[in-house]
Amino acid sequence: xxxxxxxxxxxxxxxNRDREMPDVDREGWxxxxxxxxxxxxxxxxxxxxxxxxxxxxxxxLYIGQEAIAVGxxxxxxxxxxxxxxxxxxxxxxxxxxxxxxxxxxxxxxxPGYCRGKGGSMHIADQDTGNLGANAIVxxxxxxxxxxxxxxxxxxxxxxxxCFFGEGALGQGLVYESLNMAxxxxxxxxxxxxxxxxxxxxxxxxxxxxxxKARAEAFGLMTGEVNGxxxxxxxxxxxxxxxxxxxxxxxxxxxxxxxxxxGHHVGxxxxxxxxxxEEELDWKTNRDPLKLLADWITENKMADAGIFQQIESxxxxxxxxxxxxxxxxxxxxxxxxxQDVYA
Amino acid sequence: MPDANADGRELTYGEAIREAxxxxxxxDPRVFMLGEDIAEAGTTFKVLxxxxxxxxxxxxxxxxxxxxxxxxxxxxxxxxxxRPVVDIMFGDFSGLIMDQVANQAAKIHYMSGGKLKxxxxxxxxxxxxxxxxxxxxxxxxxxxxxxxGLKVVVPATPYDAKGLMKSAxxxxxxxxxxxxxxxxxTVKGPVPADDYTIPxxxxxxxREGTDITLVATSSMVYVALEAAKLLDEIGVSAEVxxxxxxxxxxxxxxxxxxxxxxxAMVIDEGYEQYGVTAELASVIxxxxxxxxxxxxxxxxxxxxxxxxxxxxxxxxxxNPRQVFEMAKRLCGKN
Numbered sequence: 073x074x075x076x077x078x079x080x081x082x083x084x085x086x087x088n089r090d091r092e093m094p095d096v097d098r099e100g101w102x103x104x105x106x107x108x109x110x111x112x113x114x115x116x117x118x119x120x121x122x123x124x125x126x127x128x129x130x131x132x133l134y135i136g137q138e139a140i141a142v143g144x145x146x147x148x149x150x151x152x153x154x155x156x157x158x159x160x161x162x163x164x165x166x167x168x169x170x171x172x173x174x175x176x177x178x179x180x181x182x183p184g185y186c187r188g189k190g191g192s193m194h195i196a197d198q199d200t201g202n203l204g205a206n207a208i209v210x211x212x213x214x215x216x217x218x219x220x221x222x223x224x225x226x227x228x229x230x231x232x233x234c235f236f237g238e239g240a241l242g243q244g245l246v247y248e249s250l251n252m253a254x255x256x257x258x259x260x261x262x263x264x265x266x267x268x269x270x271x272x273x274x275x276x277x278x279x280x281x282x283x284k285a286r287a288e289a290f291g292l293m294t295g296e297v298n299g300x301x302x303x304x305x306x307x308x309x310x311x312x313x314x315x316x317x318x319x320x321x322x323x324x325x326x327x328x329x330x331x332x333x334g335h336h337v338g339x340x341x342x343x344x345x346x347x348x349e350e351e352l353d354w355k356t357n358r359d360p361l362k363l364l365a366d367w368i369t370e371n372k373m374a375d376a377g378i379f380q381q382i383e384s385x386x387x388x389x390x391x392x393x394x395x396x397x398x399x400x401x402x403x404x405x406x407x408x409x410q411d412v413y414a
Numbered sequence: 415m416p417d418a419n420a421d422g423r424e425l426t427y428g429e430a431i432r433e434a435x436x437x438x439x440x441x442d443p444r445v446f447m448l449g450e451d452i453a454e455a456g457t458t459f460k461v462l463x464x465x466x467x468x469x470x471x472x473x474x475x476x477x478x479x480x481x482x483x484x485x486x487x488x489x490x491x492x493x494x495x496x497r498p499v500v501d502i503m504f505g506d507f508s509g510l511i512m513d514q515v516a517n518q519a520a521k522i523h524y525m526s527g528g529k530l531k532x533x534x535x536x537x538x539x540x541x542x543x544x545x546x547x548x549x550x551x552x553x554x555x556x557x558x559x560x561x562x563g564l565k566v567v568v569p570a571t572p573y574d575a576k577g578l579m580k581s582a583x584x585x586x587x588x589x590x591x592x593x594x595x596x597x598x599x600t601v602k603g604p605v606p607a608d609d610y611t612i613p614x615x616x617x618x619x620x621r622e623g624t625d626i627t628l629v630a631t632s633s634m635v636y637v638a639l640e641a642a643k644l645l646d647e648i649g650v651s652a653e654v655x656x657x658x659x660x661x662x663x664x665x666x667x668x669x670x671x672x673x674x675x676x677x678a679m680v681i682d683e684g685y686e687q688y689g690v691t692a693e694l695a696s697v698i699x700x701x702x703x704x705x706x707x708x709x710x711x712x713x714x715x716x717x718x719x720x721x722x723x724x725x726x727x728x729x730x731x732x733n734p735r736q737v738f739e740m741a742k743r744l745c746g747k748n
Contacts, residue, residue, distance in 0.1 A: 153494065155490075184527070185526075185527065186525055186526050186527035186529075187527035187528070188527075189524060189525060189526075189527050190525040190526060190527065194525040194526070196522075196525070196526040196527075196529060196530055197529075198526070198529045198530060203490070203493055203494070203530065204522065204525070204526060204530065206518075208513055208517055208518075211486075211513060211514075211517065211518060212486075212490075212518075213486070214482065214483050214484070214485070214486025214487045214489070214490060214514065215486055215487075215489050215490035215493065215518065216490060217483075217486070217487045217490060218486065218487040218488060218489055218490020218491035218492070218493070218494065218496075218498075219490045219491070219493065219494045220490075221487060221490065221491045221496070222490070222491045222494035222495050222496045223494070225446075225472075225491075225496060226495055226496075232490075244482070245482050245483060245486060245513075245514075248478070248480035248482060248483025248484075249483055249486070249487070251478055251480065251483070252477070252478065252480065252483055252484065252487060255478070410528065411523055411524050411527065411528035412523075412524055412562050412563055413523070413563065413565070413587050414523050414528075414531045414532075414533075414586035414587050
């Protein structure tokens, strides 16, 4: 089977309206597996680029959390909006960014999504509705509400998804945004990725009370899922997104997940804040790719061999993109003062 | 650009701002306003009275008391097809919104490689003298002017306020307009009923003179004009130049005036330390160095939190006598 045939139908062609559950067939689940594999492979290459000193600056890897970006973005239309975070590569890719232009941006090269001026923490791609990753924790909570506001005012039927980590629950802006979103019934879904750690600090040391109850207090519809299970993520996301699209108001979706790597690529020795046993447990028993592959084979939708095929083709695509990016030109010096003003 | 005096019509500063907003709300359905108590209340200064009656509560949107939240919402709305005008009641609340303005709105166009745009206007107030104490009296335009990616407007006259406001709303960048709250009702001047705009980045010579240049911003234009009258009495002819926008800054008009008069002073109501006066003085010193007969001097607000007591507050704001005395010394008239 060729790769083209295996792909799910484009998001825009799906007719999910009026259904209780998203309509995902075998091709759809395999597509989600491919997207998750692409993110993981991408991030592994980012780590290598950092360790071999080929990448300027730092990056925050999404490995372990792939099911959330993919499960949510597969429930979105191409013209729906997302806002992302410092740990944003997965969101960008899941919303449709291409790996070569992503790598170019990470390496500060001219063909990058932001002409090399944004870097890892600021990738924006208007063509796929990506309003940008944000290096201020919680910094895009109100921007996402604003995009939803535009959609509602202009009658576009678009939904905005705001991705953020549980660390952002420490920011007042998030609560101001939840309040306005509910007051004005904005089509925005807040996706909280609880990967347990606010940088190097366990959330039990920073977040009092219940995470979900915070959103419930504002009257938002809420959902809570195992963020390692892409099917669960996708079904809940789809339900909340379609509800928002119908005009029934915003939602808050709490996803329990785990960051396999450090806070950033340089965070190697993590013993002072978490154990190797804990890391191993998540990687072994709660890996999102493995969980989906097991479910697909158990349900006899495909043989195990297909996952190796997917992974090797993803690896080829990502490796080629890295090669392309490493050879791509840096921006010309006169670029430095361009685009300060529109 | 029409002659300001063409039809003899006069509006207050506040009325001119309201007229500009109403005209732009009528012209472009993407324009909307949001802020605290801007609808039925018409803002605490009553500048927006009547707008909600004409445009409805969806376009004149009352918000929760969440300055960072509704400013950020405006940033997101601006990025996705709307043209919001945000009302921040007191400029002193700038600290609350600065992440959304300086880290988000100002940088998004550049960080996205020129793809995303943030066509929003942020209106806020400046100016002391209202006996409102240290958290409701500051003039913080220097904060905004420091950040690349923002345009900063400080209109002094009703005519300028209307024309600059309309340009700001039509601009594709985040534009911050600081209105001196003391001028809303007290300053009146000619304003044509026409649909006119004043380009951002063009200074205006408010009074011509030959002996000294007084560069003044916002309400300090009137302080400078008063000082110019006093200087006239001792035979010193002062030119008063109003930059009107701090970013972009019309450096050339400032420099040309200083070259002509050979002496310059800068008067601004922001704190003097590290302030707008320092920047403008440096521009003049640099650009007109070989023409200057004296160092460029500057007067800003005193470097103290603005006190409540009238006996103290008035000491902190530059006044005509102070400007006169310094200009006199600068011109060698002792």
